[in-house]
Amino acid sequence: MNKIEHIGIAVKDLDLSCDLYEKLLGVAAYKRELVASEGVSTAFFLTGENKIELLAATEEDSPIAAFIQKKGEGIHHIAFEVSNIYEEMERLKNKGFVLLSGEPRVGADNKLICFVHPKGTNGVLVELCQEIKAEANG
Numbered sequence: 001m002n003k004i005e006h007i008g009i010a011v012k013d014l015d016l017s018c019d020l021y022e023k024l025l026g027v028a029a030y031k032r033e034l035v036a037s038e039g040v041s042t043a044f045f046l047t048g049e050n051k052i053e054l055l056a057a058t059e060e061d062s063p064i065a066a067f068i069q070k071k072g073e074g075i076h077h078i079a080f081e082v083s084n085i086y087e088e089m090e091r092l093k094n095k096g097f098v099l100l101s102g103e104p105r106v107g108a109d110n111k112l113i114c115f116v117h118p119k120g121t122n123g124v125l126v127e128l129c130q131e132i133k134a135e136a137n138g
Contacts, residue, residue, distance in 0.1 A: 001088065005081040005111075005129045006044070006051035010067050010074060014056035018043050021054065029054075033108045040064050042108045053079075053108065077115070079127035085112050088128055092116060104130070 011017035014032075021043075022028050029043040039062025045052045055076060057065035067076055082088040085104045093099060098117040107113035107129070116126040 001080040001082055001128075003081050004050075005079040005127075006053045006109075007075060008053045008055055008077040008079060008127070010064050010071075010076040011054050011056050012068060012073055014041050014043055014054060017054050017056070021045055021052065025052070031109065034058065035108050037105065038062065038064075038107070040108075044109055077125040077127045079113075079129045082128050082130050085114060085128050085130040089114055092128075096120070104128075106132070 009017075018029050018032075022045075025045050025047045027045060027047055029045050031042075031044045033042050033044075034040075035042060036058070039057060039059035041056050041058050043054045045054075055064050057068065059065065064076065089099055089104070097120045100115040100117055104112040104114045107127075110132050111129040112132055113130075114128045116128070118125045
């Protein structure tokens with residue numbers, strides 16, 4: 001794992017939370033994105049080299065909606081940048097970690113993602129992120 005890529009925060013209302021985090025961090029969100037496959041709308045903030053992702057449910061049965069119903073708003077996950085998500089998933093499986101998917105999925109902010117089950121990480125949901133690189137033409 002290369003570095004912390006971002007910290008994900010579950011919120012009930014993305015617009016209100018964006019206003020709050022703009023005041024708190026002193027910067028505007030640089031990107032808002034709907035990830036329909038995950039039932040979530042996101043907003044990203046960059047402060048220095050650190051990123052914060054706000055996540056709001058767009059569907060009542062989405063993972064973020066379930067998280068907020070169970071635990072309330074707050075830190076949802078910590079994401080780590082990896083160079084090769086397939087190799088990292090295999091490494092973690094070989095070390096006994098349980099992954100929440102067998103293959104990486106396309107997530108927000110142009111990333112391939114995979115989550116590690118929090119039961120194996122002292123209750124912390126860990127996300128692996130790899131930048132999706134554009135194919136070279138010619």
